[in-house]
Amino acid sequence: MSSTSSTVERAFAAALYADSDAALDTGASLLAADPASDAELARRGEEFVAAAWRRGWQPADVVRIVRRELDDVHERLAAELVLAEAARDRTARGPRWTAQLAELAEQAESNRSGRPDRLDRFQYATAALELYRLLLRLPTLEPLDAHASHASQTPRASEGSTVPRDTRMLTRIRALLAKAEATGFPEEAEALSAKAQELMARHSIDEALLAARTHAKDAPGACRIGVDPPYETAKAVLLDAVAGANRCRAVWNEALGFSTVVGFEPDLEAVELLHTSLLVQATAAMTKAEAAQRAGGRKRTKSFRQSFLAAYAHRIGDRLAEAAEGQVTATAGELLPVLAARDVAVTDETERMFPDTVTTRLRGVSDEAGWHEGAAAADRAQVNPRTRLQGP
Incomplete structure (x- = not known):
């Protein structure tokens, strides 16, 4: 295990499975003290997003529950993780999924242009761990992906051919x-x-x-x-x-x-x-x-x-x-x-x-x-x- 992975693992072990502020502070302090762990921390966040998708959540669902339960900074971070994971996602998705990603991308661009002062390392690590706590505990939902292939396109006059919806x-x-x-x-x-x-x-x-x-x-x-x-x-x-x-x-x-x-x-x-x-x-x-x-x-x-x-x-x-x-x-x-x-x-x-x-x-x-x-x-x-x- 690399030193960066070790830092992230120790931070997760300290903070993700306990609800106390002290546990959160311990994990955030470990991450803040190791700048080399940033990439690994982000990668693990994308994995949490991918796991939520496997449990039936869609991009808009993830961001909506974060908005409901946490703060603006967590919502922005969640949107960035969703977009990053979507760029690597190779699963066939329907038009609603695509539209959700497009809306998130537009919102993310707007947030970047008007973003307030950036968080310091400890604040950022704290926000990431609070977000990951939530993502880790999301329940399984009824999957909607199975419906996308049926609902996304409708056959037209030529049998067997399809065109996008009007x-x-x-x-x-x-x-x-x-x-x-x-x-x-x-x-x-x-x-x-x-x-x-x-x-x-x-x-x-x-x-x-x-x-x-x-x-x-x-x-x-x-x-x-x-x-x-x-x-x-x-x-x-x-x-x-x-x-x-x-x-x-x-x-x-x-x-x-x-x-x-x-x-x-x-x-x-x-x-x-x-x-x-x-x-x-x-x-x-x-x-x-x-x-x-x-x-x-x-x-x-x-x-x-x-x-x-x-x-x-x-x-x-x-x-x-x-x-x-x-x-x-x-x-x-x-x-x-x-x-x-x-x-x-x-x-x-x-x-x-x-x-x-x-x-x-x-x-x-x-x-x-x-x-x-x-x-x-x-x-x-x-x-x-x-x-x-x-x-x-």
Whole structure:
């Protein structure tokens, strides 16, 4: 064993398997005193990242849990390790994995350009050991890689040939939702969101019919969406409602701060876009309602915000369920059996991945004003029923 490996091993033995600050200080002191150990320390960090991937974690999952449990410096270090390991990774990955890496690379570049004063050697070693403690203890997750090969590409007219998914439609949808969130004019937001909903519906229906007609081996995929504090339960309920309206299923992991959404790729894309947009609208509406409450002499309270978001999620769920039911009722021709088969496939895949689940109820909803304001905001939110499309 080389002297650098020996230093890292002794530091790990002292710090990684004990939770005390004294153990952490001992390990960090060993590393700080041996500059030659830096490369080995980084290499071992990349190994921890690779081990997390083997346990079902994806790049965004790793960085998200670090952000949730530790500090900014740990998040930056985790992103650097993820990108370094990705450069050596030779495993076939799906487009979601690639997109996560691209986003992390962009964020890392931004962090480098605006990074505060660099850490000294002891501070850096301490941060690395704290990060490695977390990575070492990550549990095993349901693997999503198996879904990537099915969901990443869809056969087109020429049997056996494949082309990348149509990203132009998704770009248009994202642009419409961004404008709907930014405008201060309700009528404009209504028109923009309605158009986005129409495009999402057509994109999903077209993909489903195309897969059926070409006998593509299309199968449900899955993705993880962060459910961040505060008020995680209300946010998870909102995500569940959005998922259900788009023929997907959502399973919330409260302890790790994310929901796994199972569905066919076009519907997963719709869930991600619509959920993000509704959260933005909910936050803006809650801020406005809270300002009005304070103007009337009421203090800002946690119970108001909790009740507001709970009511918002509840009411949005009702509206989305009505929209989804109306769309199914309006379908005809070859479309209805195609969607029915997909519903069965999504349910079966969800039960395979998560054979044991429990129902979570909203708790801590006690503010009447917050509930009424949240319900009213949900009624104003730009969630129109999908355009009623007929099968050809």
